[in-house]
Amino acid sequence: MQMRFGGAWMSGAHNEVIGVANPATGELLDSVPLGxxxxxxxxxxxxxxxxxxxxxxxxxxRGRRLTAAAEKIREQADTLARLLTRExxxxxxxxxxxxxxxxxxxxxxxxxxxxxxxxxxxxPGYGYATVVRQPLGICAAIIPWNMPALILAWKLxxxxxxxxxxxxxxxxxxxxxxLCLAAIVEDACGVxxxxxxxxxxxxxxxxxxxxxxxxxxxxxTGQTETGRRVAARASGELKGVTLELGGSDPMIVCRDxxxxxxxxxxxxxxxxxxxxxxxxxxxxxxxxxxxxxxxxKLAAGAEALKVGNGMDSATTMGPMHRAGDRDRLLxxxxxxxxxxxxxxxxxxxxxxGANPAGHFLEPAILIDPDPxxxxxxxxxFGPVLPVVRVDGIDExxxxxxxxxxxLGASVWTRDLATAAHVAGQxxxxxxxxxxxxxxxxxxxxxxxxxxxxxRENGPDAPDRYRETKTILVRP
Numbered sequence: 001m002q003m004r005f006g007g008a009w010m011s012g013a014h015n016e017v018i019g020v021a022n023p024a025t026g027e028l029l030d031s032v033p034l035g036x037x038x039x040x041x042x043x044x045x046x047x048x049x050x051x052x053x054x055x056x057x058x059x060x061x062r063g064r065r066l067t068a069a070a071e072k073i074r075e076q077a078d079t080l081a082r083l084l085t086r087e088x089x090x091x092x093x094x095x096x097x098x099x100x101x102x103x104x105x106x107x108x109x110x111x112x113x114x115x116x117x118x119x120x121x122x123x124p125g126y127g128y129a130t131v132v133r134q135p136l137g138i139c140a141a142i143i144p145w146n147m148p149a150l151i152l153a154w155k156l157x158x159x160x161x162x163x164x165x166x167x168x169x170x171x172x173x174x175x176x177x178x179l180c181l182a183a184i185v186e187d188a189c190g191v192x193x194x195x196x197x198x199x200x201x202x203x204x205x206x207x208x209x210x211x212x213x214x215x216x217x218x219x220x221t222g223q224t225e226t227g228r229r230v231a232a233r234a235s236g237e238l239k240g241v242t243l244e245l246g247g248s249d250p251m252i253v254c255r256d257x258x259x260x261x262x263x264x265x266x267x268x269x270x271x272x273x274x275x276x277x278x279x280x281x282x283x284x285x286x287x288x289x290x291x292x293x294x295x296x297k298l299a300a301g302a303e304a305l306k307v308g309n310g311m312d313s314a315t316t317m318g319p320m321h322r323a324g325d326r327d328r329l330l331x332x333x334x335x336x337x338x339x340x341x342x343x344x345x346x347x348x349x350x351x352x353g354a355n356p357a358g359h360f361l362e363p364a365i366l367i368d369p370d371p372x373x374x375x376x377x378x379x380x381f382g383p384v385l386p387v388v389r390v391d392g393i394d395e396x397x398x399x400x401x402x403x404x405x406x407l408g409a410s411v412w413t414r415d416l417a418t419a420a421h422v423a424g425q426x427x428x429x430x431x432x433x434x435x436x437x438x439x440x441x442x443x444x445x446x447x448x449x450x451x452x453x454x455r456e457n458g459p460d461a462p463d464r465y466r467e468t469k470t471i472l473v474r475p
Contacts, residue, residue, distance in 0.1 A: 063113025
């Protein structure tokens with residue numbers, strides 16, 4: 001598959017490619033160009049040519065075209081989901097849910113197209129003041145491999161509605177679905193070059209995109225350390241940035257919680273997408289009186305998960321996306337066990353009979369983890385869930401806040417007063433009560449601390465891709 005600039009498929013300046021493999025089988029699916037700085041220049045030039053025509057289209061019409069894109073995505077959902085499973089690894093049901101979610105995002109932004117307006121008011125002594133909001137011009141999006149379709153929509157939807165043109169750099173390991181989606185959206189918009197895709201590595205294509213003087217805003221989703229580098233490179237050109245970075249979400253189970261619902265929430269919250277989600281449950285705190293029964297049901301639920309190829313309808317958890325990440329988790333689990341820094345209740349090994357070319361790992365439940373261990377202090381991307389017994393809600397809150405991250409968090413309780421108390425005390429950008437992980441595009445999403453800067457989604461998202469101009473008129 002090729003890159004796409006200005007409505008055309010392109011092979012890239014250097015005619016070099018990188019392979020895209022299936023994490024369940026090791027099979028080479030396709031290859032994409034190894035993009036370079038020259039390709040970024042060409043993509044930005046195509047966007048620069050396209051965006052004046054796109055911004056002249058009224059917002060309501062831009063919204064109508066986003067609706068048309070969503071319709072096309074839904075029409076091709078089965079094909080796109082199969083491609084996503086093959087390149088990313090997640091079960092087909094999860095892939096289909098993600099494709100539908102991407103369509104839903106475009107539909108949401110289309111629904112608010114009529115709200116994009118400025119303000120006007122008379123101000124005594126100054127005359128009439130009008131504040132207009134204008135598109136920035138050309139914006140960049142850097143997409144991770146874990147949710148490539150949904151996060152692409154999160155970034156394209158508001159930027160396009162606001163009247164900008166986009167240059168996108170997908171992950172080098174999951175570029176195929178993003179390329180297909182970008183082509184669908186660009187065709188629906190009817191302006192060649194309004195969406196452009198440069199494939200390649202972050203160190204070459206990504207760095208060139210962030211540093212390009214023609215880019216006005218960079219929206220990045222990925223690791224915290226990489227986000228810091230993106231912010232530093234963007235600051236040299238005074239670009240705006242939105243950084244959705246790492247997370248180590250705590251989940252608190254109170255003694256009055258619906259235990260079965262909380263167990264189901266923890267299983268989905270941690271092992272959805274093989275635990276490779278920014279807002280996954282990564283630390284679980286359970287109140288002492290319900291700890292034993294909760295843990296017993298949690299372990300049984302983890303052991304019941306079917307690990308396998310995502311294309312198999314019986315699979316409920318696919319492989320990890322990258323072999324190196326799987327191997328590092330295996331090493332971490334073993335070192336925690338050997339050093340008596342955690343006990344492995346269940347899982348944490350390569351499943352018997354698994355395809356040796358795949359990146360499979362059994363879902364692991366760890367108990368009695370050392371609070372200073374990596375599994376408690378760092379973002380762990382993978383199917384490993386540490387569980388901690390706590391003595392009451394105050395200890396749970398203290399433990400939840402003992403992290404440099406602050407993306408999401410949840411509490412499970414029947415008491416609304418307890419829920420309100422915990423919501424007010426835990427530092428995070430998104431807080432759930434009796435649920436975790438799912439998030440509609442209608443509300444802002446982002447974190448505090450090491451989890452990032454700015455917000456994605458919600459009704460204000462288009463304004464992050466616009467700048468204000470104040471016009472004062474004296475009659």
